[in-house]
Amino acid sequence: MTTMFFEQISSGGCKSYVIGCKETCQAIIVDPESSQIDRYLAIAAREGLRIQYLLDTHTHADHFSASHELRERLAVPVIMHRNSPAPFVDIRVDDGETIVVGKLRLQILYTPGHTEDSICIRLPDRVLTGDTLLVGGTGRTDLPGGDAAKLYDSLFNKLLKLPPEFLVFPAHDYKDQTHSTLAREIAENPRLQKKSREEFIELMHALNLKMPTHLTEALRTNRSGGKSIAQLIAAAAGKIAFMSIEELRQSVSRHDRQLIILDVREQEAFRQGHIPGAINIPRGQLELRINELLPDPTQRILAYCDYGKISTLAAATLRELGYGRAIALDGGFQSWRETGGMQQ
């Protein structure tokens, strides 16, 4: 055990793990979350570890997995259960199989119930329980692929049969608890007190939980490897520079002719009011009308929209088209107006 590096990373209610072998410097990230990518890389660098594998304990429905993006960046394989619908999974695993990370052995336990592709990871003194078993709870079984009867079997006939002193590290916790033990969960976890299969299923069916906020988007991206809207905008923001509202205010008041102000909102919104001097090309028509309306690629062009997101995408598109000085407003027409900006 002395050879194991183990760090839990919390982000919102999500728990992810960097687990490494100190002897060989190899490591795996379990349930990487998209907002923490730089943190994982920083931890690995700090500890002198090289990430060899990425693993998702199941198809997450409530947050965005970073597996696909890290796979592209690090050129390392993604591990998931063979039932995972994601096309980018490189190593599909099954119950009882072992992942070798340097001198460490991670054993896969197939534990369906929360989803059809849920797995837990067994280490010598602990188990990563994914959303199968949480501290004081269990994963829900009412989302796509959920099955309360299967969760019962996964818990009572498999996971809870591991040694009771085993540490429990879940994929979620909303109360800042880091971990537990199987013994403590068996004694105190309210969901584990219903010992008969029927009672457990009844309990799970009666929960009536609220749908997760990003359900559709999380399932779309985690199943396909596609980007979330926030990731798409963040990627575009990484390719451009921004102008502050104050800077724009000064530019407008000195009638700066060098700056083309480009309103990318719909025509109707433009007609109702816009920043003085702006021209209007709705985002959807940008590529169609750009040659006619903006013939000079060396001009400085500032894109704006209502909230600053669509204009970020528009400015990144302009840069790709060769407008090397395209920028976006840091903010949007709404904040321009709220801070007393002039309108035409």
Ligand SMILES: [Fe+2]
């Ligand atoms: Fe989950």
